[in-house]
Amino acid sequence: MLNKKVAVITAVLIIVGLAGSYYLSNKSEPIGYGAPPYLDELDEAIPEYPFTDRYPDFSKWQRPEGPYKVGLQVGHWKSDELPDELERLGTSSGTRNGSIAEWEVNLRIAEETKTLLEKEGVVVDILPATVPKSYWADAFVAIHADGSEDYRTSGFKVAAPGRDLTHRSDELVQILEEEYEKVTNLPKDPNISRNMTGYYAFSWRRHEHAIHPMTTAVILETGFLTNPHEAKMLINDPSTPAKAIAQALVRYLNAHVVL
Numbered sequence: 001m002l003n004k005k006v007a008v009i010t011a012v013l014i015i016v017g018l019a020g021s022y023y024l025s026n027k028s029e030p031i032g033y034g035a036p037p038y039l040d041e042l043d044e045a046i047p048e049y050p051f052t053d054r055y056p057d058f059s060k061w062q063r064p065e066g067p068y069k070v071g072l073q074v075g076h077w078k079s080d081e082l083p084d085e086l087e088r089l090g091t092s093s094g095t096r097n098g099s100i101a102e103w104e105v106n107l108r109i110a111e112e113t114k115t116l117l118e119k120e121g122v123v124v125d126i127l128p129a130t131v132p133k134s135y136w137a138d139a140f141v142a143i144h145a146d147g148s149e150d151y152r153t154s155g156f157k158v159a160a161p162g163r164d165l166t167h168r169s170d171e172l173v174q175i176l177e178e179e180y181e182k183v184t185n186l187p188k189d190p191n192i193s194r195n196m197t198g199y200y201a202f203s204w205r206r207h208e209h210a211i212h213p214m215t216t217a218v219i220l221e222t223g224f225l226t227n228p229h230e231a232k233m234l235i236n237d238p239s240t241p242a243k244a245i246a247q248a249l250v251r252y253l254n255a256h257v258v259l
């Protein structure tokens, strides 16, 4: 009896210890101040489970008719206008370079990308930090710029949602990586964080203001605003990253979306 009790207490202590160290290790995970905000840890913690009350007829889903449609989200834009469901995740105004805020850089890149895509007949929505409810598009790109306390930190990175029912987001990641590297000559930063794969706008199971599950989505960190070389391109030459994003999207749409 006593041995059983000791065993139970020991087991409980081990579990508490493991949970505690897991919590602390996540707590102390370094998050650059330019990292995307509002990581939805709860959504990330729930195991794969594709259907929700919000999408009961999901299996019957068909692509709406019409031309290619793309959503470009401007990271941190109007982040003071978040609805309650997103507000509770905490807000972030993103990184900056002197007087220039990240959202301004993201917005100019998005606008240039939109111009290029419209020339190809693609319908483009420019979206703020708050995504419209159940937002659907053939492709969704969240545009961000990174920040680091070390000015030497450099590179761009692209990530897909941890949960992707379209099974196409990885393909879009690969195409965008190829085009971005080719057009911008920036190195690829391998440090994909949970802040990226668990990005709040991907979290359609928990938020109304998120992408529709059949939206192929990626998040792009266009480079480091805190790195002088990369800031020069991001601030003075937004048409270069825009060209890379537009080329990647046209390539992806032509290869993977049947109108």
Ligand SMILES: [Zn+2]
Residues within 6 Å of the ligand: 034, 035, 036, 037, 075, 076, 094, 095, 102, 144, 145, 146
């Ligand atoms: Zn950002």
